[in-house]
Amino acid sequence: xxxxxxxxxxxxxxxxxxxxxxxxxxxxxxxxxxxxxxxxxxxxxxxxxxxxxxxxxxxxxxxxxxxxxxxxxxxxxxxxxxxxxxxxxxxxxxxxxxxxxxxxxxxxxxxxxxx
Amino acid sequence: xxxxxxxxxxxxxxxxxxxxxxxxxxxxxxxxxxxxxxxxxxxxxxxxxxxxxxxxxxxxxxxxxxxxxxxxxxxxxxxxxxxxxxxxxxxxxxxxxxxxxxxxxxxxxxxxxxxxxxxxxxxxxxxxxxxxxxxxxxxxxxxxxxxxxxxxxxxxxxxxxxxxxxxxxxx
Numbered sequence: 001x002x003x004x005x006x007x008x009x010x011x012x013x014x015x016x017x018x019x020x021x022x023x024x025x026x027x028x029x030x031x032x033x034x035x036x037x038x039x040x041x042x043x044x045x046x047x048x049x050x051x052x053x054x055x056x057x058x059x060x061x062x063x064x065x066x067x068x069x070x071x072x073x074x075x076x077x078x079x080x081x082x083x084x085x086x087x088x089x090x091x092x093x094x095x096x097x098x099x100x101x102x103x104x105x106x107x108x109x110x111x112x113x114x115x
Numbered sequence: 116x117x118x119x120x121x122x123x124x125x126x127x128x129x130x131x132x133x134x135x136x137x138x139x140x141x142x143x144x145x146x147x148x149x150x151x152x153x154x155x156x157x158x159x160x161x162x163x164x165x166x167x168x169x170x171x172x173x174x175x176x177x178x179x180x181x182x183x184x185x186x187x188x189x190x191x192x193x194x195x196x197x198x199x200x201x202x203x204x205x206x207x208x209x210x211x212x213x214x215x216x217x218x219x220x221x222x223x224x225x226x227x228x229x230x231x232x233x234x235x236x237x238x239x240x241x242x243x244x245x246x247x248x249x250x251x252x253x254x255x256x257x258x259x260x261x262x263x264x265x266x267x268x269x270x271x272x273x274x275x276x277x278x279x280x281x282x283x284x285x286x
Contacts, residue, residue, distance in 0.1 A: 005225030005270070012232050012263040020256035039247025092250030096196065096242060103250035 027089040030104035033068045035061055038099035047087065047104075058098050068102060070095065120172075129168060129176045136164035136184040144192050159231050159265050165209065166227060166273050170282050174213045181205050199245065200238045207237030223277060224270030231266025232259055 035042040053061045059073040067085035075097035083093045089106035139160035169177035189198045211233040235258040242251045
């Protein structure tokens with residue numbers, strides 16, 4: 001056991017905390033949600049209207065009251081389904097087994113995709 | 116007691132550690148840690164065996180133990196995509212541990228912390244590439260913390276083990 005071990009541990013924890021703060025600080029409430037399946041954009045939908053979006057026969061994303069959650073997925077671990085609803089820019093729910101990523105976009109989210 | 120090992124002894128020990136690593140993976144597979152609610156949370160028990168190989172045998176043997184474990188896990192209870200994440204995590208983790216150990220500035224716990232953190236970082240990077248979205252970075256802070264904590268716990272355990280069986284002496 002060396003002193004450096006402790007520094008390393010504290011350093012990593014600090015870095016994680018700062019990263020968390022940084023991600024949090026720069027993210028306001030989102031405008032739209034982008035759904036991708038293994039990198040291909042399936043669609044971008046506004047958060048302002050409630051919607052049920054089936055994803056590739058294996059999952060279902062729901063927009064409810066400006067927040068997005070994975071309502072259903074046929075994946076074995078169900079981590080994505082248990083993930084809390086997201087609404088802030090940059091927040092993402094992923095389903096690794098199905099390769100689905102659900103990500104909140106901010107202003108210009110539509111432009112970024114359409115333009 | 117002399118601590119030099121014949122080649123046969125080394126190979127035998129490496130095989131034993133590979134079996135141990137695989138057994139530990141299997142134990143983790145049986146335990147539903149997903150229920151903790153942190154995506155991708157793992158105790159990283161198999162790293163105990165990999166690190167034992169690293170400290171008792173050397174970098175090459177540690178890589179072999181890790182590789183054998185990965186392939187066995189794939190064959191028995193893995194999926195191909197899962198395998199890619201595992202490889203990304205294992206490679207980055209082991210590379211980092213070897214480098215950190217070589218600097219001689221860190222003890223077993225520190226090397227283990229780096230291993231845990233880099234394993235999770237590697238998997239996150241792999242997910243970013245495969246899913247083609249940078250948004251997954253929002254999972255990173257939590258995974259860095261769990262990697263550091265589980266790494267520290269494993270490192271503490273390994274520190275006690277190595278204190279009793281001794282580290283590798285010069286050959």
